[in-house]
Every structure is written in C-alpha cells, then in structure tokens.
Amino acid sequence: MSPIRRLVPLADEAKRKGKKVYHLNIGQPDIPTPKEFLDGVRNAQLEVLAYSPSQGLPAAVEAFRTYYEEWGIALSPEEILITTGGSEAVLFALNVACDPGDQVLVPEPFYPNYNGFSRLAEVELVPITTSREEGFHLPPRGEIERLISDRTRAILFSNPGNPTGTVYRGEELELLAELALKHDLFLIADEVYREFVYEGTHRSVLSFPELSEHAIMVDSISKRLSACGARIGAIVSRNPRVMDAARRCAMARLSPPTLEQLGLAAFMGHPRHREVLEEMVEEYHRRRAVLAQELARIPGVSFRVPEGAFYMMLGLPVADAEAFVRWMLTDFPGEETVMLAPGEGFYKTPGLGRDEARIAYVLNERDLRRACEVLKQGLEIYQEVAPAAPV
Ligand SMILES: Cc1ncc(COP(=O)(O)O)c(C=O)c1O
Numbered sequence: 192m193s194p195i196r197r198l199v200p201l202a203d204e205a206k207r208k209g210k211k212v213y214h215l216n217i218g219q220p221d222i223p224t225p226k227e228f229l230d231g232v233r234n235a236q237l238e239v240l241a242y243s244p245s246q247g248l249p250a251a252v253e254a255f256r257t258y259y260e261e262w263g264i265a266l267s268p269e270e271i272l273i274t275t276g277g278s279e280a281v282l283f284a285l286n287v288a289c290d291p292g293d294q295v296l297v298p299e300p301f302y303p304n305y306n307g308f309s310r311l312a313e314v315e316l317v318p319i320t321t322s323r324e325e326g327f328h329l330p331p332r333g334e335i336e337r338l339i340s341d342r343t344r345a346i347l348f349s350n351p352g353n354p355t356g357t358v359y360r361g362e363e364l365e366l367l368a369e370l371a372l373k374h375d376l377f378l379i380a381d382e383v384y385r386e387f388v389y390e391g392t393h394r395s396v397l398s399f400p401e402l403s404e405h406a407i408m409v410d411s412i413s414k415r416l417s418a419c420g421a422r423i424g425a426i427v428s429r430n431p432r433v434m435d436a437a438r439r440c441a442m443a444r445l446s447p448p449t450l451e452q453l454g455l456a457a458f459m460g461h462p463r464h465r466e467v468l469e470e471m472v473e474e475y476h477r478r479r480a481v482l483a484q485e486l487a488r489i490p491g492v493s494f495r496v497p498e499g500a501f502y503m504m505l506g507l508p509v510a511d512a513e514a515f516v517r518w519m520l521t522d523f524p525g526e527e528t529v530m531l532a533p534g535e536g537f538y539k540t541p542g543l544g545r546d547e548a549r550i551a552y553v554l555n556e557r558d559l560r561r562a563c564e565v566l567k568q569g570l571e572i573y574q575e576v577a578p579a580a581p582v
Contacts, residue, residue, distance in 0.1 A: 193303050195532045195549075198513075201520040202530050212520070213554060213562035216532040218353065218501065220553045222417040222474060225467045231457020232450050242446035246438055247273025247425075251452035254459035255410070255425050261465065262385075264397045270429050272437050273447045277383045277411030277424035278304065284407045284426055285312035285347070287436040288377040293344040295379075298329060300504065300537030300544060302353045302381070317343070318539040323506055323547070326495050327355035329363045335370060345377035345407075346370070351384040351393065354504055354537045354549040356497025364394050371405045377433075378402060383411040383424070384500040386468055389476050391498050403429040412455055414501075415468055421451035475501045478552045478559055485563035489570060503550045504534060508570060509577070512548045518577070519569050529562045529569065 195217050202212045246252065252268045259266050274280040281304070289295060291313035297305060299318035309316045317338050321327040329335065346367055351358045359367075371378045380396035396406040411424035426437050441447075458464055482503065483496045491508025509515045513533035520528060534547025552559060 193307075193536070195303065195536075197536075198516060198520065198530065198533075201517060205520050205528060209526075211527045213527065213529045213558060213565065215550045215552070215554065215562055216530040218414065218551045218553060219419055220414065220417045220501075221555060222471060224418045224421075225416060225458055225464075227461040227463065227467065228416055228418060228421075228454040228458040231454040234457070235450055235453045240449060243273075243449045243452055245441040245444075245446060247271075247447055248449070248452045248456070250456035251423070254456045255427075257459060259397070259427075262395065264395060266397070266427065266429070269431075270427060270434060272426050272434065272441055273452060274424045274426055274441070275444070275447045276413060276422045277381065277409050278308075279444070279447075280409040280411070280424045280426040281305065281347075281379075281381060282308045282311060283437050283440045284377075284379045284409055285309060285314050285345075286440055287433050288345045288379060288407065289314045290344075292342065294340060294342045296335065296338055296343060296346045297539075298327070298348050298352075299539050300327070300354050300534065300547075301347075301539075302349055303536050305347060306539075314344075315342075316347075316539055320538075320540055320543065321355075321357075323493070323495065323504055326497070327352060327357040327504070329359065329366065332366055332370070335366075339370070339374050339376070343374065343376060345379050347379040347381070349381035349384070351387055351499030352497075352502075353384065353500055354502045354532070354534075356500045356502045356504075358388050358391050358393060358498035360391065361394055364396070364399070368399050368402055371402060375405075377405055377407055379407045379409065381409040383409065383414055385410070386415045386472050387475055387501060388499040389479060393499070397427065397429070405430070407433055415471065416455075416458065417471065418451070418454075421454065422448050423451050423455055475552065478554075478556060481556050481559050482550065482552045482563070485560055489563065489567045491570065501552050503552070504537075504547050505531075505550060507546055507548055509546060509573065512544075512546055514577070515569075515573055516548060518573055519566075523565075523569050523572070525565070525568070527561070527565050529565045531566075
C-alpha cells in the first residue's frame with residue numbers, strides 16, 4: 192500500500208473524534224483550480240459525452256504541444272499522447288520500455304507508486320541510493336554504472352523530485368544521458384513538477400537532441416493546474432516506436448477523460464494561462480520559505496531546503512518515524528494534529544528512511560505555521576513518552 196495513503200484510516204478516525212488534522216502527507220494542493228479550466232468544462236456544448244480518440248482530443252494534444260513550445264521544446268502532435276493522469280503515463284512508459292523480468296534503475300527515495308506500476312509491468316526496480324546529506328543529488332557515475340546489468344532497460348526518475356524536491360543540475364542530466372546512450376537505456380523522466388523550480392533551472396529530458404530515441408517524458412496537469420481530479424497527463428517521446436507502442440496501450444484502455452481535456456484546451460487557449468501558472472508557483476515559493484523558517488524552530492529536525500516541487504524530506508529525532516506519525520494521529524493530546532508521510536516507504540533498500548518523513552507544503556501559510564507548531568509540540572511530548580527514541 193502507498194505509504195502516503197496507508198495511514199489515512201487513522202486520520203479519518205481522529206477526525207471522527209472531532210480533531211482537526213493538518214494533512215502534510217499528500218500532494219493534494221489547496222489552491223483553487225483556475226477558473227479558465229473549469230469554465231472550459233462548464234461551457235462544453237455536448238449532446239453526448241463521448242469517448243475521445245485514444246491518443247487524446249486534437250485540441251488537448253495541441254494544448255500540450257503549445258505548452259512545450261513555450262518551454263522551447265518543439266514537438267509534433269504524433270509525439271504526444273494524452274493519458275489518464277501522469278500515473279497512466281508512467282505505467283505505459285514501463286510497459287513500452289520493458290519486457291517482464293527487465294530491470295529499471297530509479298534514484299531512491301522515489302515516488303512510491305512506481306512500485307505498483309513496476310509490479311503491473313512485471314519489472315524490477317533497482318534503487319540508486321541518494322542521501323539527505325547530499326541533497327538527494329545523484330551519486331558519482333561509478334556508483335550508478337555498477338548497477339547496470341544486461342537486464343537493465345531504463346532509468347526512471349522524477350525531476351523535480353517527489354519526495355525530495357531535488358532539481359537535477361545540468362551535469363547530472365548529462366551523466367544520465369551519457370549512460371543511456373552508452374548502455375542503450377531509455378531515460379524515463381517524470382517531469383510533472385516541471386513548473387515548480389525555485390532555484391536553478393529545470394532541463395527537460397526532451398531538450399537533449401542526442402536522446403531522441405531514448406527519452407520518454409511523463410507529464411501531468413494535476414499539480415501545475417491544481418487539478419488532480421482531472422486525470423489528464425501525457426506520455427511524450429520522439430521515438431516513433433515508443434509512441435506506436437504507447438498508442439496500442441492507449442487503445443486498450445479506449446480513452447482518457449473527455450471533459451477535462453476540453454478544460455485543458457480552454458485553459459491553454461486563454462491569454463492569461465502563463466500568468467496563472469506563474470502565480471501558482473509563486474505561492475509555493477512563499478510557502479517553502481515559511482516552512483523552512485518554521486521547521487528551523489523545531490529542535491532535532493534536520494532538512495535542507497530543496498530546489499523544487501512542493502515536498503521536503505525531514506530527518507526526525509525519533510527512531511521510527513512511522514510509529515511517531517501513528518502516535519500523532521491516535522495519541523497526541525489536543526484539538527489538532529498533523530499527518531506526515533513516513534519516509535521508509537519511499538525507499539526500496541530495507542531500513543533506509545526509518546527516521547525520515549515527507550512533508551508536502553500544500554497548505555496555506557497560516558495552516559502551515561500552525562501545523563509546524565503542532566509538530567513541534569508533538570515531538571516534545573513524544574520524546575518523553577517514547578524514551579527509546581534516540582534524540
Ligand atoms: C512524481 C509523480 N509522478 C506522477 C504522479 C501522478 O500524478 P497524476 O496521476 O495525478 O498525474 C505524481 C503524483 O503525486 C507524482 O508525484
């Protein structure tokens with residue numbers, strides 16, 4: 192089960208007992224979905240809510256194409272296929288790139304749903320371990336290369352990273368590109384947080400001309416449009432064989448959601464769309480500063496302020512972060528509590544991340560400050576009642 196959702200029943204129980212739970216555990220933004228998108232859905236003139244073409248409505252494909260053009264990435268419509276969220280794009284990418292029994296390298300900690308998708312594709316994930324101390328940046332070439340076997344087909348990574356917030360530097364992406372070419376691997380870049388970069392710049396895997404055969408990009412509007420329920424994403428590649436295989440997967444599931452594609456087309460057709468996207472990013476930029484300031488007040492919590500996305504991995508002054516997260520939901524006294532995502536589930540290597548938790552800064556500034564205050568109190572009390580926890 193996803194470590195992000197597994198403890199939800201405990202949070203539901205706390206709420207039944209009248210507690211307010213600050214949800215810092217899940218990347219569900221509280222920011223309103225842009226009116227331009229919702230108007231596109233509301234104003235849809237349809238007599239029949241029909242299937243869309245398997246690869247997406249031409250207007251939605253065009254919306255993605257013009258979006259990438261704004262990022263300086265030129266694509267043809269055949270190189271873009273609309274999926275049911277970025278989730279389906281990851282699933283398609285793994286199925287297209289790999290046969291059952293193949294291996295895929297993935298920097299850990301990683302987005303835990305990659306586990307489920309790799310199970311469905313019958314692919315083995317092989318972790319490239321990264322650490323909080325190194326800002327979750329990639330290890331040297333030798334450490335990655337020694338993990339490559341004759342069964343390795345791809346390197347899957349999210350950039351900016353979930354749960355790390357790390358944005359890979361140019362030289363890290365160049366290293367991955369070199370390895371992909373040398374060992375003939377696909378690079379599956381999950382770029383759903385592309386807009387959310389506060390330091391440095393984001394470089395898309397599609398900006399490497401030499402990777403035209405090897406790059407597969409996963410995208411989604413869930414986060415950048417605060418439209419997680421829309422279920423609209425994309426798989427993008429310049430490799431015609433990849434796109435041909437992806438289209439076959441797409442035909443098997445018939446169609447991505449129709450109404451939300453119309454919403455996206457309306458949004459991207461609106462002259463204010465870039466402004467709206469930038470306002471959204473600015474809001475997270477402010478929240479990141481608030482969170483860093485508030486966390487710095489909590490004794491024993493260690494973290495670095497990541498460059499992007501809206502997540503932070505924290506080192507907690509407890510031996511078992513999951514036990515602490517559970518305790519906050521079941522035993523923490525008071526009217527309010529906080530829910531975090533325990534760190535261990537973001538790692539494949541056993542034992543790693545046990546004293547870590549992920550925070551998603553998806554709440555407004557006032558709630559974020561209050562949540563940090565509650566977390567501070569929780570840690571103080573927990574360290575008294577759980578004396579085994581090393582501080
Ligand atoms: C790194 C990453 N990839 C993909 C997804 C899936 O997003 P969706 O299916 O909502 O587009 C998420 C959602 O949290 C994510 O964090």
